[in-house]
Amino acid sequence: MSVGEELIRGIFKENPVFRLVLGICPTLAVTTSLANALGMGLAAAFVLLGSNVAISLLRGIIPAKVRIPAFIVIISTFVTIIDLMMAAFMPNLHSALGIFIPLIVVNCIIMGRAEAFASKAPVGPAIVDALGMGMGFTLALALIGSVRELFGNGTLLGFSVPGLDAMPVIILILPPGAFLTMGLLLGLFNFIAQKRGP
Amino acid sequence: MKELLKLSVILAVICCGAALALGCVYELTKEPIARQQRLKKQRAVKAVFPELPLGSGTEGVTVQLCDNDSPASCREILVLAAEERVSGIALEANASGYNGPIVLMVGILPDGTLSAISIISHSETPGLGANITQESFCSQFSRLTDAESGLGLKKNGGSIDQVTGATISSAAVIQAVREHVSFFNTNRLEIISARTDVCREPPCP
Numbered sequence: 001m002s003v004g005e006e007l008i009r010g011i012f013k014e015n016p017v018f019r020l021v022l023g024i025c026p027t028l029a030v031t032t033s034l035a036n037a038l039g040m041g042l043a044a045a046f047v048l049l050g051s052n053v054a055i056s057l058l059r060g061i062i063p064a065k066v067r068i069p070a071f072i073v074i075i076s077t078f079v080t081i082i083d084l085m086m087a088a089f090m091p092n093l094h095s096a097l098g099i100f101i102p103l104i105v106v107n108c109i110i111m112g113r114a115e116a117f118a119s120k121a122p123v124g125p126a127i128v129d130a131l132g133m134g135m136g137f138t139l140a141l142a143l144i145g146s147v148r149e150l151f152g153n154g155t156l157l158g159f160s161v162p163g164l165d166a167m168p169v170i171i172l173i174l175p176p177g178a179f180l181t182m183g184l185l186l187g188l189f190n191f192i193a194q195k196r197g198p
Numbered sequence: 199m200k201e202l203l204k205l206s207v208i209l210a211v212i213c214c215g216a217a218l219a220l221g222c223v224y225e226l227t228k229e230p231i232a233r234q235q236r237l238k239k240q241r242a243v244k245a246v247f248p249e250l251p252l253g254s255g256t257e258g259v260t261v262q263l264c265d266n267d268s269p270a271s272c273r274e275i276l277v278l279a280a281e282e283r284v285s286g287i288a289l290e291a292n293a294s295g296y297n298g299p300i301v302l303m304v305g306i307l308p309d310g311t312l313s314a315i316s317i318i319s320h321s322e323t324p325g326l327g328a329n330i331t332q333e334s335f336c337s338q339f340s341r342l343t344d345a346e347s348g349l350g351l352k353k354n355g356g357s358i359d360q361v362t363g364a365t366i367s368s369a370a371v372i373q374a375v376r377e378h379v380s381f382f383n384t385n386r387l388e389i390i391s392a393r394t395d396v397c398r399e400p401p402c403p
Contacts, residue, residue, distance in 0.1 A: 073216050074216065087234070153325050173323075
């Protein structure tokens with residue numbers, strides 16, 4: 001597989017949210033607005049990049065028997081770094097994302113890529129994989145976030161959208177709206193995947 | 199045994215590396231985080247006293263008031279002064295909202311009038327309870343003279359229009375504001391006399 005293919009694999013063919021259905025808890029919880037979704041997606045992508053590089057570099061040293069605790073320590077280090085950085089330099093976004101930043105530690109996408117890819121691949125491909133998967137996760141969150149913010153609140157990135165802001169469908173920004181939006185988009189992605197064939 | 203030792207050492211080395219990295223980042227971000235928190239509080243104090251000229255921060259003095267020597271009941275109260283008189287009292291209040299705590303700043307004028315309120319942080323439902331931060335809700339608390347008795351939702355005979363679809367969040371804010379206004383009214387003299395550097399009761403020179 002070429003570098004380009006590796007990179008876009010995470011965006012559609014193996015999209016973590018719509019194709020692999022991983023990391024659903026933060027996906028459902030923080031996508032109430034496009035800004036929150038982008039913040040969460042980029043934070044997770046940063047952690048994924050950091051942990052993939054570190055785990056790939058240390059793959060010769062980490063014994064198989066203690067690989068899971070070692071991965072968790074590495075991942076939680078990057079999560080704490082981004083948590084502190086956001087609190088210091090992006091306080092508004094940090095307070096909007098709240099508990100979901102620390103919870104990136106248990107995001108299955110990051111653990112999954114560490115276990116399935118980074119622990120077996122050299123640094124170069126691990127970086128490409130992290131970028132692809134990180135982009136796929138961010139784009140999926142942004143898509144759900146835009147739909148929910150646009151129809152549920154009548155705004156996009158906080159700006160009112162004429163025509164939609166008069167009668168927002170409030171249920172879309174409530175928890176049930178997360179499941180509805182996610183389910184419909186998941187169906188759409190499956191439909192497209194079936195059309196394209198295996 | 200030998201393998202166990204090897205595994206432990208490797209894991210310990212990884213943990214040390216992680217601890218070192220975190221220590222550095224913590225040191226780097228400690229000051230900016232503290233500054234953000236100070237700024238947030240300053241902005242809230244400014245927001246609850248829109249008519250007072252606040253700037254340098256020297257006009258406020260924080261005093262502590264405790265009930266019956268129990269340290270848990272202590273409250274930090276910011277007493278502001280301008281032109282040799284106490285000009286305002288800012289109290290930080292905690293309300294239990296729908297999804298978690300709501301932290302707000304309550305500004306009270308020395309005569310007991312509610313100056314204004316400002317929401318510092320909350321975790322209410324976006325689009326519903328989160329609208330408690332909006333001007334249309336908060337401005338109803340501005341310049342209320344009968345805050346202790348008249349504060350309440352319209353449907354309970356009060357003067358406040360609730361946020362649509364968010365009775366619990368609205369009531370929590372009202373409850374917290376009422377408690378703090380009545381706390382101030384009860385302890386008014388004690389709080390105002392905490393500022394020993396200014397004239398306390400009229401007539402003043």
